[in-house]
Amino acid sequence: MATIGLEVHVQLTSLKTKLFCSCPSDYRDKPPNTNVCPVCLGLPGALPILNERAVEMAVSLCLALKGKVSEKMVFARKHYFYPDLPKGFQISQFTKLGSSPICTGGYIPINVDGKEKVVRIRRVQLEEDPGRLVWPQGFASRYVLVDYNRSGVALLEIVTEPDMESPREARAFLEKLRSVLEHLGICDCSLEGAMRADANVSVPGGERVEVKNIGSPKEVEKALTFEIVRQTTLIKQGGKVERETRHWDSSKRVTIPSRSKEFEADYRYMPEPNIPPYYVSEEMIERIRMELPELPDERAERFVKEYKVSEYLAKVLTSSKKLADTFEEVAKTVGDPIRVANFLVVEYLRWVKELGMDIGEGLNAGYLKELFNMVDKGEITWKQAKEIVFPEVLKTGKRPKAIAKEKGLRAIKDVSEIEKIVEKVIKSNPKAVEDAKRNEKAINFLVGQVLKATKGRADPKLVREMIKEKISKS
Ligand SMILES: [Zn+2]
Structure with missing residues (x-):
């Protein structure tokens, strides 16, 4: 069992401007170093104004x-020298030295395999994002390029207590946090670099190792899995796990030691003299409390009441805003919310795992409605929908109708055509027919034979009924 704590950096992507200047906070896809001003470039004499x-x-x-x-x-000023930080310090928050973060305490309930658990939050602080370093040849580059377009973008740093014990719990926490942020409408976490995590992990008998700058919940799970195996193996072989900082190389799928060592005492925190202390009034807090939108846990409760889905399904659906939105949109038009909920939680999440995607990726409510419609109209079978068409939708992004056409899929609607095949199967399997007369379960074999002969194009329910009827008459 491991001990895991997370530090998550989240950009406030819904803000129009950066944290201390009026440069646009949307820096993505702009030519390097064009989204800057004296404040976010840290030029002498430039004064920050709090957003x-x-x-x-x-x-x-x-x-x-x-x-x-x-x-x-x-x-507070957090001092360190790095090319992405033009001022030589980052304006951040700190718990000591008369400085305080915006939020302390709090918690997020997570659900892993139906098991509830609460992860405590230590603090949330507001700070500025540094610039972006670009290594033209990856980690082996001999030089680095700096793009200051991102410098000064508002970040929230969310620090948890070390309450997580497995990579899956860490992933579930990040997914739930992401869902909360997206319900609040303050971060579009699907944007590249909008949500990054540092993970602290230790195993019994070893020191704490920090893995820096991991890009998504799914990558955090992979990095931690690697790191725990590395640490346990090292200890088993008589080695020592030293306290160190490592980086996650997502293409090679390994963590590598960082070149620089960092310790908190080195930062020489001091209060930022250019920004006066900010007083958060009771009135402001109450106004924001009144304006809070529906959050994932409340939404889960509503799903149980409104759509009659189980508490478990409701919790899984609301662990991602995209998943919850898709569920509501599809359930409203297709009807039968439980069928839609089951499809998303069982089929969609299975493919998410198998194809190595992040939750929410590849989901399209319009395409799902089309898929359900095709099944309901008998154009394709349920089996074809979930085994062939849906994974292809996720892989290619094409419409279900286009995929069914491409693959030549169609359900056999002509009952007499199916009847002929059923009769043939019954004739050539006399022993199975005898078994089926005594044992209801033995019919499965015959149904399987018919589906095989029709290449899955017949509706299994209809086939089962037909076989039962024919056997009872024989
Ligand atoms: Zn600026």
């Missing part, structure tokens, strides 16, 4: 996590 909308968003997250909002918030 109050960022404070409101941070407060909304704090309330959603049921944490304590600080009445007085002080920013």
Whole structure:
């Protein structure tokens, strides 16, 4: 069993401007170093002005996590030298030295394989994103390029207590956090780099290792799985797990030691003199509390009441906003919400795992409606829908109708055609027919033979009924 704590960096992508200047916060796809001004370039004499909308968003997250909002918030300088940090310090928050983060405490309930667990939040702080380093030849590059377009974008750092014990729990926490952020409408976590995590992990008998800058919940699960195996093997072989910082190489699927060692005492925190302490009023907190949208856990309760799905299905569906939105949209038009919920939780999540995707990836409500419609109209069978068409939709992004046409799929609608095949199967399997007369379960074999002969194009329910009827008459 491992001990895992996470530090998650989340960009407030819904903000129009950066944290301390009026440059647009949407830096993506802009030519390098064009989205900058003296403040976010850290030029001497430039003064930061706090973006109050960022404070409101941070407060909304704090309330959603049921944490304590600080009445007085002080920013601090965190000193370190790195090419992505033009000022030589990052404006952040700190718990000591008269500085305080925007939020302390709080928790997120997670659900892994039906088992409930609460992960406590230590603090949430507001800080600026550094610039972006580009290694032209990956980690082996001999030089690095710096793009300051991202410099100064508002970040929330969310630090958990070391409450997680497996890579799957860490992934479930990140997925749930992502769902909360997306329900709040403060971060579009699907954007590249919008949500990054540092994971602290240790195993019994070893020191804590920090794996830095992992890009998605699915990658966090992989990196931690690798790291736990590495640490346990090392200890078993008589080695020592030292306290160190490592990086996750997602293409090679290994963690590698970081070149620089970092310790908290080195940062020389001091209060930021250019930003006055910010007082969060009771009135502001109450206004934001009143404006909070429906959050994942409340939405799960509503799903149980409104759609009569089980508590388990409701929790899994709301662990991702995209999944929950898709469920509601499809359930409203197709009807039969339980069938839609089961399809998403059982079939979709199975393919997510098999194809190595992140939850929400490849989901398209319109295509799902089309798929259900095709089955309901008898154009394709349920088996064809879930085994052939749906995975192909996920892999290629093509419409279900186009895929069915391409693959020449169609259900046999002509009952007499199926009847002929049923009769043939009954004739050539006399022993199975005798068994089936005594044992209901033995019919499965005959149904299987018919489906095989029709290449899965017949409706299994109809086939079963036909076989029963013919056998009872024989
Ligand atoms: Zn700027």
